[in-house]
């Protein structure tokens with residue numbers, strides 16, 4: 107058989123190379139200031155990182171590192187298979203038990219990422235013939251899960267509880283799920299969880315809350331926004347979380363009533379057909395969780411640092427959101443300007459996040475500043491000096 111590729115017939119519909127359109131798209135993104143580039147960082151960076159999600163500063167904590175290294179030596183580099191075959195270790199079971207206890211849930215199930223946890227729980231609980239109600243600025247993993255679920259999807263305006271109630275009241279579907287981020291990842295505001303739970307309860311729907319930015323940060327001891335809203339352990343509320351932010355590791359989890367978790371073991375495709383989370387990540391997350399439980403004031407420390415960043419930015423005449431978790435965002439406007447401002451912050455030694463379309467709507471690009479529990483007052487001053495320089 108010849109391995110030579112046939113000469114393309116340029117006279118066919120479409121002409122040209124089938125990937126030529128990529129060059130056009132790249133040019134368009136470049137011109138609109140929307141081209142993204144990977145910037146691999148070194149392990150030891152000079153400067154201050156306010157772009158990452160290591161909210162409690164635990165990623166490089168010696169106890170977390172040691173737990174990960176020990177797990178690598180004990181279990182090897184990977185989990186060797188899917189959770190239902192060889193990929194469940196006693197470490198996974200231990201993390202599930204302690205995470206559930208910490209957040210006041212009956213049971214937990216560890217996934218390979220928070221993204222896959224959202225796919226697994228939404229597609230596992232709702233399908234064709236069902237309804238998912240999703241907040242307009244929910245995380246992309248919820249958006250993608252809604253699409254994949256094949257349920258009818260109703261998008262409601264941001265934090266509009268009445269709109270959620272209306273959609274639920276007027277639905278024809280029997281099964282319904284309302285999905286919402288606990289803490290919104292860009293602006294850092296918290297969803298009205300008590301009100302949403304009252305509505306889902308009234309209309310017989312399940313409430314799914316993504317605690318990616320709540321765990322370790324919000325509520326007493328960082329037990330999350332659901333716990334803070336008095337909903338921990340509710341039999342109609344399900345949570346997802348990531349192990350990659352406050353817990354400084356990698357992976358995700360679903361938490362909630364035991365019957366939900368048991369159902370997902372049998373039904374969540376992103377659980378069943380994915381290799382189990384690497385033991386080193388599980389052990390690192392478990393070590394971080396134990397640190398958080400032993401030092402519950404870490405959560406308040408990160409929130410106080412976020413408030414200090416926002417207050418400093420406002421004092422400099424900038425429009426900063428009021429942080430309820432670790433994050434504050436500074437409104438810039440046009441994508442190109444946001445990109446240039448973030449680059450100037452980096453020049454001044456402070457790395458900040460830059461959110462442009464499609465992560466946020468056109469015209470409201472912004473800088474995202476993520477506080478950490480271990481920031482000193484000198485770090486805060488350095489961050490604000492860089493911000494003033496970048497926006498002057």
Ligand code: PMP
Pocket residue numbers: 219220221222224245247287291316318319348349350357358
């Ligand atoms: N949900 C939210 C709200 C997030 O911000 C993220 C991460 N950016 C995820 C889910 C996905 O978590 P992971 O990175 O563990 O896949």
